Amino acid sequence: MLTLDETIEKIRPADRARMKVAQARLDRLTKPVGSLGRLEELAARYVAITGEERPKVPKAAIFTFAADHGVTTEGVSAYPSAVTAQMVLNFLRGGAAVNVLASHVGAEVLVVDIGVAHEFGALAGLISKKIALGTKNFLVEPAMSRAEATRALTVGVELAAEAVQRGIGLVGTGDMGIGNTTSSAAITAVMTGQPVALVTGRGTGIDDRGHVRKVAVIEGALTLHRPDPHDPLDVLAKVGGLEIASLAGLILGAAAHRMPVVLDGFIAGAAALIAAGLQPSCCDYMVASHRSVEIGHQAVLDRLGLKPLLDLDLRLGEGTGACLGISLVQASIKILTQMATFDEAGVSERG
Amino acid sequence: MLTLDETIEKIRPADRARMKVAQARLDRLTKPVGSLGRLEELAARYVAITGEERPKVPKAAIFTFAADHGVTTEGVSAYPSAVTAQMVLNFLRGGAAVNVLASHVGAEVLVVDIGVAHEFGALAGLISKKIALGTKNFLVEPAMSRAEATRALTVGVELAAEAVQRGIGLVGTGDMGIGNTTSSAAITAVMTGQPVALVTGRGTGIDDRGHVRKVAVIEGALTLHRPDPHDPLDVLAKVGGLEIASLAGLILGAAAHRMPVVLDGFIAGAAALIAAGLQPSCCDYMVASHRSVEIGHQAVLDRLGLKPLLDLDLRLGEGTGACLGISLVQASIKILTQMATFDEAGVSERG
Numbered sequence: 001m002l003t004l005d006e007t008i009e010k011i012r013p014a015d016r017a018r019m020k021v022a023q024a025r026l027d028r029l030t031k032p033v034g035s036l037g038r039l040e041e042l043a044a045r046y047v048a049i050t051g052e053e054r055p056k057v058p059k060a061a062i063f064t065f066a067a068d069h070g071v072t073t074e075g076v077s078a079y080p081s082a083v084t085a086q087m088v089l090n091f092l093r094g095g096a097a098v099n100v101l102a103s104h105v106g107a108e109v110l111v112v113d114i115g116v117a118h119e120f121g122a123l124a125g126l127i128s129k130k131i132a133l134g135t136k137n138f139l140v141e142p143a144m145s146r147a148e149a150t151r152a153l154t155v156g157v158e159l160a161a162e163a164v165q166r167g168i169g170l171v172g173t174g175d176m177g178i179g180n181t182t183s184s185a186a187i188t189a190v191m192t193g194q195p196v197a198l199v200t201g202r203g204t205g206i207d208d209r210g211h212v213r214k215v216a217v218i219e220g221a222l223t224l225h226r227p228d229p230h231d232p233l234d235v236l237a238k239v240g241g242l243e244i245a246s247l248a249g250l251i252l253g254a255a256a257h258r259m260p261v262v263l264d265g266f267i268a269g270a271a272a273l274i275a276a277g278l279q280p281s282c283c284d285y286m287v288a289s290h291r292s293v294e295i296g297h298q299a300v301l302d303r304l305g306l307k308p309l310l311d312l313d314l315r316l317g318e319g320t321g322a323c324l325g326i327s328l329v330q331a332s333i334k335i336l337t338q339m340a341t342f343d344e345a346g347v348s349e350r351g
Numbered sequence: 352m353l354t355l356d357e358t359i360e361k362i363r364p365a366d367r368a369r370m371k372v373a374q375a376r377l378d379r380l381t382k383p384v385g386s387l388g389r390l391e392e393l394a395a396r397y398v399a400i401t402g403e404e405r406p407k408v409p410k411a412a413i414f415t416f417a418a419d420h421g422v423t424t425e426g427v428s429a430y431p432s433a434v435t436a437q438m439v440l441n442f443l444r445g446g447a448a449v450n451v452l453a454s455h456v457g458a459e460v461l462v463v464d465i466g467v468a469h470e471f472g473a474l475a476g477l478i479s480k481k482i483a484l485g486t487k488n489f490l491v492e493p494a495m496s497r498a499e500a501t502r503a504l505t506v507g508v509e510l511a512a513e514a515v516q517r518g519i520g521l522v523g524t525g526d527m528g529i530g531n532t533t534s535s536a537a538i539t540a541v542m543t544g545q546p547v548a549l550v551t552g553r554g555t556g557i558d559d560r561g562h563v564r565k566v567a568v569i570e571g572a573l574t575l576h577r578p579d580p581h582d583p584l585d586v587l588a589k590v591g592g593l594e595i596a597s598l599a600g601l602i603l604g605a606a607a608h609r610m611p612v613v614l615d616g617f618i619a620g621a622a623a624l625i626a627a628g629l630q631p632s633c634c635d636y637m638v639a640s641h642r643s644v645e646i647g648h649q650a651v652l653d654r655l656g657l658k659p660l661l662d663l664d665l666r667l668g669e670g671t672g673a674c675l676g677i678s679l680v681q682a683s684i685k686i687l688t689q690m691a692t693f694d695e696a697g698v699s700e701r702g
Contacts, residue, residue, distance in 0.1 A: 030441050031448050032429070032555040036671065037644065037664025078383070078701045086698040090381050095691025097382050103689075104682050204383040205701065293388065311662065312679075313388025320387065327678055328663075331455050338454075340446025347437040350429045350556065 002256065004150065004249070007157045010256045014048040014284035022047035022336060029339040030347050038309060042287070042332035049260045049285055050169070057333050058169025060107035060326045062319035063159060063250055064091060064098060065243035067115030068134030069179030070143065071221075076182045076214040078204045081134070084178050085118035087318075091176070092125045097316055098174055101323035105330070107172065109319070112159065114152055115177075115242030129155045131242055135183075138221045142238045143183070149236040149245050156249020157256075164257045171254055171261050172289070172326050173268040174319020177243045178204070181294060184270035186218045186239035188296045190227045191273040192303045199296030201266070201315075232277035240274070247271030248278070255282035262329060264322040265292035265314065269300030276304060289325025290314055353607065355501060355600070358508045361607045365399040365635035373398035373687060380690040381698050389660060393638070393683035400611045400636055401520070408684050409520025411458035411677045413670035414510060414601055415442060415449060416594035418466030419485030420530030421494065422572075427533045427565040429555045432485070435529050436469035438669075442527070443476045448667055449525055452674035456681070458523065460670070463510065465503055466528075466593030480506045482593055486534075489572045493589045494534070500587040500596050507600020508607075515608045522605055522612050523640070523677050524619040525670020526594050529555070532645060535621035537569045537590035539647045541578045542624040543654045550647030552617070552666075583628035591625070598622030599629070606633035613680060615673040616643035616665060620651030627655060640676025641665055 002010060022044040027033050034040060047053055066088050072081045090096045091111045094103075102109045112127040113120060117134035120126060131151050135143035144152075163171060177183075181203035188199040196218045202211060218239075225238040236245050248271040254261040255275075263272055263286055275282050283304050290310035291297060301308060309328050314321045342349055353361060373395040378384050385391060398404055417439050423432045441447045442462045445454075453460045463478040464471060468485035471477060482502050486494035495503075514522060528534075532554035539550040547569045553562060569590075576589040587596050599622040605612040606626075614623055614637055626633050634655050641661035642648060652659060660679050665672045693700055 029448070030438065030446060031667050035555070035665070035667040036448060037666065039663060039665070080699050083699050086696065087381065090691060090696040090698060093691070093696070095381060095696050097380070097387060097686060097690055100685045100689045101682055104678075104685055204386070309663065312390060312660065314386070314390070315388065316382050316386040324679070324682065327455075328675070331452055331675065334451045334455055335448060338451045339448055340441060340444070345437065345441040345444070345446050347441060348431050348434050 001158055001161055004154050004157055007252050007256045008279045011279045011281050013281045015051055016048055018051060019044045019048040021053060026336060028341040030342055030345045036335060039332045039335055042329055043336040046260060046329060046333055050258050054337050055333050057330050059167055060170040061163055061168045062098060062102050062107050062109050062172040062174045062322055063112060064109060064174030064176055064319050065112045065114045065246045066176040067242035068117035069177055069183055069241055070135045070137035071139060071182050071217060072179040073137050074139055074217045075210060076217055077178050078206045079178050081117060081178045084176055085116050087176050088113060088116060096318060097320045098318035101320050105323050105327040107323060107326055114155060114246045135241055138239045139217050142225065143240055144237050146233055146237045149233050149240060152242045152245035153249035156246035157253040160250050160253025160257060164259060169259060170326060170329060171250065171259060172319050172322030173247050173250060173264050174322060175243045175247060175267040175317050177241055180241050180243065180267050182214055182218060183239060183241040183244060184267050185296050186221060187235055187270040187273060188300055189222065190229050190235050191277060192299045194299045199299050201294035201296060232274045236274055244271045248274040251275040252279060252282055255285040260287055261285055262287045262289050262322045262325040264289060264319050265317060266294035266297045267317055269297055272304055273300060287325055287329060290321035352509055352512055355505050355508055358603050358607045359630045362630045362632050364632045366402055367399055369402060370395045370399040372404060377687060379692040381693055381696045387686060390683045390686055393680055394687040397611060397680060397684055401609050405688050406684050408681050410518055411521040412514055412519045413449060413453050413458050413460050413523040413525045413673055414463060415460060415525030415527055415670050416463045416465050416597045417527040418593035419468035420528055420534055420592055421486045421488035422490060422533050422568060423530040424488050425490055425568045426561060427568055428529050429557045430529050432468060432529045435527055436467050438527050439464065439467060447669060448671045449669035452671050456674050456678040458674060458677055465506060465597045486592055489590045490568050493576060494591055495588050497584055497588045500584050500591060503593045503596035504600035507597035508604040511601050511604025511608060515610060520610060521677060521680060522610060523670050523673030524598050524601060524615050525673060526598060526618040526668050528592055528594050531592050531618050533565055533569060534590060534592040534595060535618050536647050537572060538586055538621040538624060539651055540573065541580050541586050542628060543650045545650045550650050552645035552647060583625045587625055595622045599625040602626040603630060603633055606636040611638055612636055613638045613640050613673045613676040615640060615670050616668060617645035617648045618668055620648055623655055624651060638676055638680060641672035
């Protein structure tokens with residue numbers, strides 16, 4: 001299995017020449033040229049990413065990484081930290097939104113404990129990769145060591161590689177971690193250069209006072225740590241989260257294997273900023289499923305050069321938006337490979 | 352079976368009290384309140400429409416009505432009229448985009464010849480309800496008689512009723528008719544009061560000169576016929592299309608049976624304006640699947656008070672966008688009925 005550095009080194013831009021080949025076929029299908037809009041664009045990108053000109057619909061999986069955040073002791077979330085572990089159990093029993101939506105689109109949900117502040121013991125279905133019982137409170141000390149950030153990244157890289165070995169061809173990002181919009185806003189502020197107040201939202205639904213506190217906590221942490229935007233591992237270690245680090249690794253691993261990765265919302269976006277900081281070419285492999293209600297998400301998308309497919313006022317995380325995005329990727333592949341051409345169907349072309 | 356007038360009379364507003372009951376359940380599910388945004392809104396609307404508090408995922412069908420348009424002799428389309436019949440054959444063989452996307456979401460495609468300018472003879476799978484070999488050229492005479500418009504509407508009403516009898520619980524609108532964006536733009540201009548130039552788009556992809564001609568043809572027709580916006584049948588007969596009339600009937604029929612109807616794009620929108628003109632309460636039963644590239648579509652959505660779910664630069668018609676909308680309706684029902692509540696999952700609520 002490749003190391004993190006080898007993975008980063010292996011990533012190449014997607015094959016734009018193949019995108020043109022795909023578009024040429026799309027233009028021969030029985031529909032006005034370009035009339036399926038972003039579905040056509042998705043199909044062409046899929047071909048450019050994978051190199052498969054007539055792809056099969058891939059097996060899909062959502063990786064939902066769970067971890068806790070020490071910064072929650074500062075009162076930045078509407079829910080108690082215990083919910084992270086409780087939701088992991090809910091995922092394993094199939095009762096959460098991501099289970100329902102993944103099942104709807106035929107995707108598997110893979111739940112990874114990368115840093116939940118609870119000892120689950122042996123638990124059927126849980127992928128145990130715990131690195132710590134949550135991060136430290138980054139208002140007073142770095143969230144994690146650089147070594148921990150690297151290990152969490154590496155877990156993501158390795159899980160992407162294992163998924164490919166198991167025949168999965170499409171992954172979606174998922175996350176669970178009370179407090180993780182705080183970490184994501186901090187990462188977004190550092191990596192995009194935007195003011196903290198402009199990229200910090202309400203998370204699970206904090207009130208006005210809580211929001212003021214959340215902004216102040218992030219500003220305090222950035223003043224204390226001065227994370228270096230040119231050193232994504234420094235940013236991850238100082239104000240990141242273990243699930244965010246693993247998601248960044250998953251993105252890099254997917255890109256190294258020429259596998260598209262469907263991003264969920266704001267947390268995925270923060271992870272994508274880290275991944276893109278380590279290897280800009282990995283952006284070619286990202287599909288932005290939706291625009292989150294979280295106000296910082298647009299700055300993330302702008303920085304990554306991604307246009308989201310959906311805008312459904314979602315702000316749940318877990319990988320829920322990624323599931324809906326996966327359905328559109330599947331649809332786009334079917335359009336490319338299952339429609340008749342003008343010749344096959346005996347349909348006249350434009351006059 | 353109910354007549355058109357009885358159907359219109361039978362339609363009642365959706366049950367808003369049940370929407371609140373549904374939202375109360377959605378608020379008990381293991382996610383932050385409101386965090387699934389428009390999926391929650393859809394689920395609540397589905398309950399209000401059908402009256403089912405814990406609905407099953409319904410069997411879904413796309414009705415694709417095909418008809419020709421006499422006005423194509425004025426050079427308003429990029430494709431020849433013969434394509435309408437050719438595409439009907441393509442639908443029946445499963446080679447068109449709507450077949451692929453309907454299959455993707457588990458919906459059936461029902462193809463109805465309501466006025467194609469071609470005698471198909473007996474053809475397996477085709478629902479033959481032909482009223483005329485296309486409409487007349489409405490630049491020189493009314494597109495059809497008032498009696499023909501009523502018959503086409505009634506076909507839609509009856510097919511909705513038959514669908515309900517067959518156990519279908521969700522319908523999507525589809526259309527095929529070279530020239531039908533011209534008719535739809537004329538209807539939209541009349542029913543919304545917008546200038547023709549502001550609601551007339553490129554259809555299948557006409558060039559600048561063709562677009563100027565298209566606007567002039569519609570303006571000429573409206574000057575000639577002066578359709579009465581307060582008499583939707585008058586509008587349909589003078590500048591409508593047979594497939595548009597049937598779609599308006601399908602919408603009314605669905606509403607009368609408390610069945611949600613997922614609208615495709617601009618053609619569906621023009622039909623919906625006619626349906627809403629006949630019975631304003633039928634808007635409660637409409638789900639707008641997407642915002643079309645066709646510039647007149649926004650005026651339609653504004654008039655109907657609908658916010659589209661998707662914005663994917665689609666402009667194909669056939670029911671393609673409706674298929675994607677159906678998938679979101681299905682997803683919303685599954686969220687409502689398959690997720691665990693906080694109590695069931697033992698998850699803590701907000702602090």
